Amino acid sequence: MNTQVLETLVHTHLPAAARGDRDAYGRIVAGCQSTVTSIALAIVRDVPASEDIAQEAFLSAWQNLRRLNNPASFLPWLRQITRNLARDHLRAQHHRANPGGDIEALIASVADPQPGPSEHLAEAQDHAIAAAVIDSLPEESREVLLLYYREGQSSRQVAGLLGLQDAAVRKRLSRARERVREELLQRLGEFAKSTAPGAGFTAAVAAMLMVGAPPAAAATAFGAGALGAAHGATKIGMGALGGAFAGIAGGLWGIWFGVRHLLRDPFDRREKRQVIAYAVFTSLITIGFSLGIVALAKVPGWIPHLALSVGFMLAITWACGVWLPRIVARRTAREIATDPAAAERHARARRRGRLIAAGAMALATAGLVLGLWASGRIG
Structure with a gap:
């Protein structure tokens, strides 16, 4: 979603959401979900966990909306909630420094899967490869890179969603390209797009608001x-x-x-x-x-x-x-x-x-x- 459109969406629907309008908040969730899940994924390197964290972040924000006086602060506030929850998750799970293991070995196993449910195996290994690639990136580049692929590869769009300057986003993308070869970045890009949240994620958050x-x-x-x-x-x-x-x-x-x-x-x-x-x-x-x-x-x-x-x-x-x-x-x-x-x-x-x-x-x-x-x- 275009940054200006998202900001307009938040300003339009946040007052009603703060008064308890779940439909209004649902529209905000739909606009922000790619950003929030990307931030969580950059930290925990696990898609299901990142979606759970994002849902918890949206729920936490919903329960505390009345404390937010300035609609312009909503996105930075939501981003920080997400980062805090993701770091809490990491501390609780004791994740290893490199959850993906040897990237080259993982790629070889995907290219020549063992007998069994090969589609499921390849999907699991793709997730492991993506986790390893994310872990090999500079920490400041992870959110930028995931959101870059999920948002149509627009650095300006990513800058607006993360509250950064376009030049800073471009610099972080450049650093990522220096650290990881193009083939792996392309694989990560495909992974990021294929795991982006859709309407089902919005529906799940809406259900959480009800209970x-x-x-x-x-x-x-x-x-x-x-x-x-x-x-x-x-x-x-x-x-x-x-x-x-x-x-x-x-x-x-x-x-x-x-x-x-x-x-x-x-x-x-x-x-x-x-x-x-x-x-x-x-x-x-x-x-x-x-x-x-x-x-x-x-x-x-x-x-x-x-x-x-x-x-x-x-x-x-x-x-x-x-x-x-x-x-x-x-x-x-x-x-x-x-x-x-x-x-x-x-x-x-x-x-x-x-x-x-x-x-x-x-x-x-x-x-x-x-x-x-x-x-x-x-x-």
């Missing part, structure tokens, strides 16, 4: 699942099924979106198995609850509906508030020991998630009672 923090999967599951099913309970037949399927879809999306970062970067195999078991369990009870509400649509009275809802609420509360914290207890302990600041930040996010979950449960319960009243079961 407040990525770990609040139970809030999403209950809020989407229970409200959808409660709405369906006021109707009969296909109407109820439509409400239930909407609840199931929303609930399942919330559950698996909430644990995706644990599955991408598990503490160990044991944690990964336990997280999958947790996600499957909460998925099954979400499906069971939504279909159960539909099955009770023709049952008179309100007690069975309320009993099913209370049972579902208790199961979700136990899974999210007791089981999941036990699963990640070793990860949490390591983070407290290695990065207390990040641990405290994540603890605050979990507390917000619990508050959001409680609010979602209250809204879902109110929606269910309203549905029962509208259907004539109560009153």
